Amino acid sequence: MLIFRSILTVMFVSIVGYTLVTISNHGWGLVPVFFGDIAKMAWPGQFNFDFLGFLILSALWIAWRYKFSATGLLLSPLALTGGILFLSFYLLVISFTEGGDIRSILLGKQAET
Template identity: 50%
Template structure:
């Protein structure tokens, strides 16, 4: 669990620093570029579509883990806005709340107890 937590912290730090540099150099105009690349049907768009699919999968899992409650849906939508740093932070917090129990991290407290 320690290595997993270190991986999560590394992803948060690396993507966070990278994002700060990109925003400082290019501003916050991500969405037109992101979806524009998808519309062009070229390799950058393929990568964006693949990433968007991962965001969808991650958001759906977070919502499911919280039984599609209002809070779970809100947390799931945060995956779209926050990407990997948000999901890694979510998993890091969940890992401590579950005392490192992988079953509870993946399924949530209720499903893991069943």
């Protein structure tokens, strides 16, 4: 669990730093660039489209993990839009709240049934 938590910490700190530099150099205009690249049907768009699939799966997993309760439905848009910035922090927090139990981390409320 220590290695997993270390990787999550490195991911979180790295993406925060990278995001701050990107915002300072290019502003907050991610959405037009992200979907604009998809519309161009080139490799950057293909990557974004592929990544969007991972974001959707991440959001669905969060909602499912909470049995589509209010908590899950509130957290899932953060997973969809936050990417690894959200997911690394979320997984780090629940790795502690779930006592490092990987079954509970992955299944959440689903593990209770």
